[in-house]
Amino acid sequence: MHEHPLIRKFQTQGLRLTDEELRSLLDMPTQIETLRADQDIVREGDRPTRSCVVLEGYAVMYKMTPTGKRQIVAFHIAGDIPDLQSAQLEVLDTSLGTLTPAKVAFIRHEAINEVCERHYRIARALWRQTLIDAAIFREWVVNVGRREALNALAHIMCEFVIRMRTMALSDGEECELPMTQAELGDAMGISTVHVNRTLQELRARGLIRLQGARLTVLDWEGLKEVGEFDPTYLHLQKQAA
Amino acid sequence: MHEHPLIRKFQTQGLRLTDEELRSLLDMPTQIETLRADQDIVREGDRPTRSCVVLEGYAVMYKMTPTGKRQIVAFHIAGDIPDLQSAQLEVLDTSLGTLTPAKVAFIRHEAINEVCERHYRIARALWRQTLIDAAIFREWVVNVGRREALNALAHIMCEFVIRMRTMALSDGEECELPMTQAELGDAMGISTVHVNRTLQELRARGLIRLQGARLTVLDWEGLKEVGEFDPTYLHLQKQAA
DNA sequence: CGAAATCTTGAGTATAATCAAAAACGGTGG
DNA sequence: CCACCGTTTTTGATTATACTCAAGATTTCG
Secondary structure, three states, X not given: OOOOHHHHHHHHOOOOOOHHHHHHHHOOOEEEEEEOOOOEEEOOOOOOOEEEXXXXXXXXXXXXXXXXXXXXXXXXXXXXXXXXXXHOOOOOOOEEEEOOOEEEEXXXXXXXXXXHHHOXXXXXXXXXXXXXXXXXXXXXXXXXXXXXXXXXXXXXXXXXXXXXXXXXXXXXXXXXXXXXXXXXXXXXXXXXXXXXXXXXXXHHOOOEEEEOOEEEXXXXXXXXXXXXXXXXXXXXXXXXX | OOOOHHHHHHHHOOOOOOHHHHHHHHHOOEEEEEEOOOOEEEOOOOOOOEEEEEEEOOEEEEEEOOOOOEEEEXXXXXXXXXXXXXXXXXXXXXXXXXXXXXXXXXXXXXHHHHHHHHOHHHHHHHHHHHHHHHHHHHHHHHHHHHOOHHHHHHHHHHHHHHHHHHOOOOOOOEEEOOOOHHHHHHHHXXXXXXXXXXXXXXXXXXXXXXXXXXXXXXXXXXXXXXOOOOHHHHOOOHHHO
């Protein structure tokens, strides 16, 4: 696998880049920034002129309601381009912030759109990526709308572990789980207190161990079952599995 | 506005098609079918070789949980291409069905991908459309996760009326609301009984009138406020507003 | 006109929210 | 290395929103 998270991501999607495509991608001028935890990168309503690639650390997309409640709509890991949408849509409809200290690479929209126009295969791969993001949003609607806390939490963990494994950030049993209980609650649409009690139930059932930011899946089949987890919606390619 | 729903949709997004682009689009071979209400068009797990354009009537995208609960993730109206994703992703992760009797046009994926490759502007417009769909999913996550029934229901109505108006299917005050209370519940992740009580509250507050499938917005500002509705996420162009 | 679907109402229950406060943890600086 | 501070996690008690079950009224459609 390539060492650059973005290229690695393309590879996990089964895209064999030609030398020229690879060069075009790596030649895009980028600006790399190191960010602290809990820092906004862009905000709802912004009209950014660049998008970012997560190189290290974790990010969240979220929306605030007028009454001050927060809903997290996505967690992002290395290789993700959380705000790729802003290259095609003028105004941001969500905010993006860091979850942990993070390193991100900013790429100007013109650069992205030039590469897309020159290499339709890259445009198509990025389009495909945004379609997978959309598939994940759909699954989250189900998670938040029709699953009880226990199942929803198990589901979130399954998804996160699989995505981490796809990017070689987990061995499939153990990985970093960088979000606090409050953040998990904001992702599932439930309160922090209820997250805490639900976590205890998952532990009591012997499905997971969670100490600090370290998650260990003790019973993968059990967790999948409780989480009603079917990875189809992640649209993984064979070699990724 | 053009009489073909798909072309009209492109126009509402501000895309001025050249004669050649228009010809390429209209020359795509399509198969038009008339469907009854509550009929599946494609199902989760399918690997379709074509996508469809809604010409008349209404469709829903939904997912079922293993315990038999249904979550509707999108309502689709004339001009929408609900399963455009399947042109880029192999397996469907949601099911698509009619809500009412409907007329749809099927287009083979090869035809779509050829047009996209020949006209990058069309590819980009379709990409953009899928990004707007994703933005709507994000808003639905908020609706289902962080809004109480009253606010969520008002929000759904605001979104539906605006989308109908954009496609000239509503004057902005009155329009068809083709879903049953059970379907509204499946869209908001609440029970039918609770939808009923919530509807009564919206009526009691003088915000709407709803008789059969006919919705009249009596107090647009009030409904928007209760629904915490900000249309930014629909990414409408100026002329549409 | 009649059957099926949809809507409505009531009563009892469950899941999860809120409020409040204590315990544990993690990082920082002396 | 330890004490300290802010954050995060945990616990308890009370309340609220929404669910389930059940049955009756109304609408829709063939």
